[in-house]
Amino acid sequence: MTGAPLPEPAASPTATDAGVPSTARPPRPRWRQTLGLLARNPTAAVAATVLLGIVLMAVFDESLAPEGPNVIAVEDRLQPPSLDHPFGTDDLGRDILSRVILGAAVSLRVGFLAVAFALVVGALIGLLAGYYGRWVDDVLMRFMDVLFAFPAVLLAIAVLAVRGPGAGNTALAIGIVYIPVFARVTRASVLGVREEVYVRASRSVGASDFRLLTRHVLPNAAPPIIVQTSISLAFAVLAEAALSFLGLGTQPPNPSWGLMLAEGRGFIDLAWWLAFFPGMAIFLTVLCFNLLGDGLRDVLDPRQRTLMAGSGR
Template identity: 85%
Template sequence: MTGQPLPPPDAPVAGQGDAKDTSAGPATLRPARPRWRETLGLLARNPTAAFAGLVLLAIILMSLVDETLAAQGPNETSVEDRLQPPSWSHPFGTDDLGRDVLSRVILGAGVSLRVGFLAVGIALLIGTLIGLLAGYYGRWVDDVLMRIMDMFFAFPAVLLAIAILAVRGPGSGNTALAIGIVYIPIFARVTRASVLGVREEVYVRASRSVGASDLRILSRHVLPNAAPPIIVQTSISLAFAVLAEAALSFLGLGTQPPNPSWGRMLAEGRGFIQDAWWLAFFPGMAIFLTVLCFNLLGDGLRDVLDPRQRTLMAGGGR
């Protein structure tokens, strides 16, 4: 029996017609999303952290346009309207001088947040630099810098801030400086611990082998990879900075009258707590909500920036 000749190798197979071979051309790869966009996307999938971020964004925007939102100035008095309970004309009531409590809460947000962000900014800049140097160089540099940080840790945080204000005097600027100095050791320790886990990585050793400078290695390789714990600590420290500013203002060492501050408003409403509960309730709720949202956002950032949790969230896991 004579067999039929085999078709040439490049002949189309029967049944396929003129179908085109889609594997001939190069595969089109989707460009990778920027890391910050991926982080925001994962953070938005966490409803608690997303809600906390939106509330904080609203509070920050409110503090930026406080003079527009405030119904009246923070120091406009009206004797006939003193100690009025919450109503349509004064949603948060009035204080003992007839000043609108809602306007003072809105304007106090700018003062409290400004002090908090400035204090954390000071601590973040100085503490991160100290932690980078101590963690990267080690040896005597680490010993000297960390022993200095231990000296700061030996003092209770509030007492150290009060001592600094006793020397420099009360005021918003000095309050931010005092809180910032208190939080420098915290950022230094967090940064040092993160750098210790990064400095011996392959890409750091490779950069040393090709003669890259220490400044380039720290700025291009060590700090970006050690940043996640620092970012989480920043969010948590902002919550405690707002609390610390309120506590110092409550004691009369922070923001001075007639400037409104949430802590100062608590101190002013303390004497009327029986007859005018709203004087202390609304600024206290503002402090509570702000601190709670900073902590919830910090928890969300911790999950998103942790490599293991990030992989699970990116894959649809919880």
Template identity: 70%
Template structure:
């Protein structure tokens, strides 16, 4: 009581894990292409989330009197052969592209990573069975396999997701297996086993987190492929069905008018290019910051100017 109340020091909780991820993010955003990719993706996500508020008209508001209008004040991206606003359809198509891309890649990610983990960790017959299965899927050209799956399931957005998901599963299985093979032999896995950790624990706590960087990169690159695949399937009429807007479908519909009204095909085409480019650039950027060797080179490059300045001051 007599002692003066000392203000209790606030407990300092250092969270290096979060700090490390934050440092990675900062490094990622310090590279202009990655920053561009992240901004584009954020913009596309916002557009897809608020598509109905952003789009000037509904996706299927036909106004034949206003058909084939070139881009201008009334219709920024022009109108198509039925007088529908191209901008609105591009905006509304973003949701389809992103949805199909993320759901399909989510499917490949879960199934492929699980297969790769088990195959890489246990080896032997599990490895042989799972990876030969993946080889069979891998043997077909991607788009052909997707078309074959659609032929069985029937066309439609949901089936396009399943088809694309199946098509890209082997990629994840292989990437994961390769990473697991490296991590599996690390001493800390054996050390953890030597204190009695179970297989499930070894896989989820020790192997998977250390095998994550290539999987993250593959996810970004696969998203780009999935968006392209959805556009391709819709282009040939096997993906999203009319009148729902889809970039691939719009490309194919606008193809017939390319001499007369270039804007019908060019704007959805540009949208595909920009989204795919963004995913690819992000994948590149992630690979640079997640690969330890690349990363130290990047960090060194970032710190060099500062060091030089300090050296000059000393002189």
């Protein structure tokens, strides 16, 4: 006797039928999440876009400049802004637009070099002081307090008085001024991280201090340092302009925004454009660095990050 054919087993519902993707999407890397949140902040996004344009202008300065920075045309001296010279000309007939574009490379180069030097040295000092504490903290941070006690501009002038004027020495002087700032920010951040559970767990299984510092402490202490870097870049550009204005930074005939301000102050009543356009370049760059720093602070702060992600900003 043949039995009735067995019914075919019902097909189990697939992940797609259940309305769930068949493969779980891997979480996005943190840097992509950070960029996504930063792009949702309109102020920070506009500031980052403008800064990117200024950096590209500094990189491709010679290709973008209509003329060379020191091309003299006496017959065109002190010409107001026009189609031929959108930013006008100076007392030697040099094109102000070309000098502003080429001056961006000098000002930004000095600013980036100064902040990079201060970041490396200051972060290392703050990392060691915050992690080891005790006498290491006392010795390193008291030395930082001595540097921090000097007014920033006066300390930079003192360094330049020893080393001599010039763009390289200006970057060194500004970098020395900002070492204590990075040391303090890094130390404060490390103090909050070194006693976390994951650090103590790694220490309990025999992880070396170098591994703890590089794999656990520094990456988790980095957000405040990143924000400080953006803000310090603004003040480094401003400090370079101030030192060049005083004649201690970039030397003529090389174009620099601060040097152009110094050269144009004697003609402020006769030719306003000589000081206006370099001043606006400094103002715009410093403002955008500060706005970007504010945006990074909001994005990298865990509490603000949660609120922004939850509100869909």
